[in-house]
Every structure is written in structure tokens, then in C-alpha cells.
Amino acid sequence: MTTKNVWRTLITGACLVAAAVVAAPYVVVALISESHIDANVPSSQDFERYLVRDLQSYFQSRFRRNVVVRYELLRAAPTQGGVAYPKYYIWVKVFDGATLIEQGAGRLAAIDRSRFEVMQFLTQREIVTAPAAVGQVFPQGLVEDIVAKARVS
DSSP states (O other): OOHHHHHHHHHHHHHHHHHHHHHHHHHHHHHHHHHHHHHHSOOHHHHHHHHHHHHHHHHHHHHTSOOEEEEEESSSSOBOOTTSOOEEEEEEEEEETTEEEEEEEEEEEEETTTEEEEEEEEEHHHHHHOGGGHHHHSOHHHHHHHHHHHHHO
């Protein structure tokens, strides 16, 4: 092996070690995020049942009467940030019988594979009146869609 090849091998090895050191924290964060999702998001067979149950409970408490909820996931998969509970973003319509009484965007946490907690809810009126508030609660990638949905609905 020539001196040139030895140096090339050493430099290549050093670059690989440096890349591994730089990438390692991202790999660890990805693994932690995935474990938080697995530990907190209900199974696919329970997901909708738990979500509807917890949305109905939240809005029945809010309106102090029986309501029916319909929801649309604004992202199919949860968003995971650090060690927090995984978050889902939804558009919700709340009905009293056949009458629409409220609609808006919600941010929910999936907790212990057994429940969802509404962390924030912005009504359609709040969104239309103060669209800048949407960016304080929801990821930037959803803000435009949420504001548009509020204006159309």
C-alpha cells in the first residue's frame, strides 16, 4: 500500500467517524420519538373509538349537553417533539342532533395508548377573526390549510 493510499484510507475513516458522531444524536432522537409514539398512540383497532369518545367527552363538558362529533385528521401520522406526548391535529365539527353548533381546529395528545386529551381548540370564529393565532398553536405546515378551512366552512 502506498503512502497516498494510506492517507486516503485514514482520511476516509476519519470522515466516517466524524459523520457517525454528528449523526448519532439524530438517530437517538428518532428512536426516542418512535418509542414515545409506540407507547402512547392507541392501536389501530382502538384509535377511532378512543378519539371519538374523548372528543365527545370534551365537547359535552364544554357545551353541557350531549353532542355528536365528526373529525378529520389534518395529518395522518402523529407529530412527535422530544419527550412530549405524540400530537394529532384535527378539524372537528360538533353537532346537537343535526345542527352544527361548533367547528374548529384541535391539537390533541395521545396518552398511554388509552386516551386523547384536547390540548388546544380554536373555534372557526377565532381562526377567522385572528388567523395569526393559528401559527402559535399549530405547525406552520398546517396553518394555511386551517385558515382556509375556517373561511370556507
